[in-house]
Amino acid sequence: MKTSxxxxxxxxxxTAQEVVDAMLPYFTENYGNPSSIYDLGTKSKEAITKGREQIAEVLGAKSEEIYFTAGGSEADNWALKxxxxxYKNKGNHIITTKIEHHAILHTCEYLEKRGAKxxxxxxxENGxxxxxxxxxAITPETILISVMFANNEIGTIQPIKEIGMIAKEHNILFHTDAVQAFGQVPINVDELNIDMLSSSGHKINGPKGIGFLYIRKGVKIRSFVHGGAQERKRRAGTENVPGIVGYGVAAKRAADSMEERTKKEIELRDYFIGRILNEIPYVRLNGDPKRRLPNNINVSFQFVEGESLLIMLDMKGIAASSGSACTSGSLDPSHVLLAIGLPHEIAHGSLRMTISDETTxxxxxxxxxxxKEIISRLRQMSPLYEDFVRKHQA
Structure with missing residues (x-):
């Protein structure tokens, strides 16, 4: 069935239509290499400058503090590695959390093999x-704290300002993976004491394959890709001009519509959560009830296998997920749900639904x-549910 x-x-x-419209000329008309000195290249360079300024304005940052990447995962890798x-002469200790995106967790595993602690x-329980x-956890060897702004699975928003203050007091760099938060909640890097921030264009109606790493001026950080002078010699390679143009438009669009859009999303989110909790037995909400992303609903149904639920919803034309899109091929329960204390059997029955301004x-x-219909059908086929009912009826 077609997804409806x-x-x-x-x-x-x-990808928003106005984003696509802004990008199109940079594929077929203004296609010059931005490093070239002739007019066609100059137009591309000017477009990159505009996109950088649009994104910086949303963050309260300087345009020269925005470094474009191929996405959020690259930005996370760059920040940590x-x-x-x-800073290895100062120390080798990094602090993060158990519920980070795998772009952070797997990078930390990589660094551990190279001497990092x-x-x-x-x-x-709310994440x-x-x-x-x-x-x-802070030691004299601590060089970096990396805590995600908002969790991609359960939507919980962390006390970023307080974490930033702690890092600043101890003269430690603070990085946040804001892939889910940028464009969804207000972010001012100075007010929140953020030194580095990762983001990705396709999470805010922008194009895929483009992201950025905000690096506060004065932060000593090495180049990530060598081979050219692009991105102020920190990330070599011809810039993704159409992607940057699209990301700039998407960022401005998200900022301009944020107040009205998120108000609507919160109303729909809370309405939907309320109905789920009131009308379906043996279900729990995952994530903080209040300090959560405006569009995030994550619930766990007992006696249900999440993959079966997703397949049956897809047959009804509904697209949802069980957690991070980056781990959808894994049969293991979500590391995030296990970290908030859910047992394996309940974590396996989880459903993440994230709405947009087009959701009604x-x-x-x-x-x-x-x-409701699918849960009822799946539970009727579950021996665990049958045993549970029998025990409670006895």
């Missing part, structure tokens, strides 16, 4: 970092009707 209701905007978003290399902070535990109340009502 798309509820997986945390995985990727539809280059910091470890640049990594502390993985616990989170509470929030304990600031006291963070304070206690009617979409969610239809989705809930289908979920």
């Amino acid at each position: 209701i798309y509820l997986d905007n945390a995985a990727t978003t539809k 280059a910091t470890f290399e640049a 990594i502390t993985y902070l616990d989170v509470d 929030v970092v304990d600031l006291d535990q963070l304070q206690k 109340k009617e979409d969610l009502d239809y989705t809930l009707d289908q979920i």
Whole structure:
């Protein structure tokens, strides 16, 4: 069945038409290499400058602090690897959390094999970092704290300002993976004491294959790609001009519409969560009930296998996910859900739905009707559910 209701905007978003329109001339008309000195190249260079300025304005940053990458994962890799290399004379200790995106966790594993000491902070049942535990984890060898702004699976927003203050007080660099948060919640890098920030264009109705790493002026960090003078000699390679143009337009669009858009998303989110919790038994909400992304709904259904639920929803024309799009091929339960204390059998029955400004109340009502029907059918086939009912009826 053709997808009619798309509820997986945390995985990727539809590229906005105005973004596509802005990009098109840079494929076929203004296609010059921005490093060239002739007019066609100059137009491309000017377009990159504009895109950089549009993104910097959303963050309250300087345009020269924005470095374009191929996406959020590259930006995360750059922040961690280059910091470890640049500051290894000072120390080799990095602090992060157990619920980071794998772009952070797998990079930390890579660095551990090269001499880094990594502390993985616990989170509470809502996915929030304990600031006291963070304070206690700091050592004289700590060079970097990397905590994601908002979790990609359960939507929990971390106390970023407080974490930034702790890092600043101890003269430690603070990086945040803001792939899910940029364009969804207000971010000012100075007010939040952020030294580095990662983002990705396709999460905010921009194109895929483009991201950026914000690096505060004065932060000593090594080049990530060698071979040319692009991105102020820190990331070589001919720039993705259409992608940068599209990202700039998407960032401005997201910032301009944020207040009205997120208000609508929060109303729909809370309406949908309320109906799920009230109308389906043996279900729990994952993530902080209030400090969460405006568009995130993540719930776990007992006695249900999440993959079966997703397949049956797809047959009804509904696209959702069980967690991170980057781990959809894994049979293991989400590391995020395990970190907040869910047992394996409940974590396996999780469903993540992320709405957009195009989602309607009617979409969610239809989705809930289908979920209720599917959950009922799956539980009827579950021996665990049958045993549970028998014990509680006895």
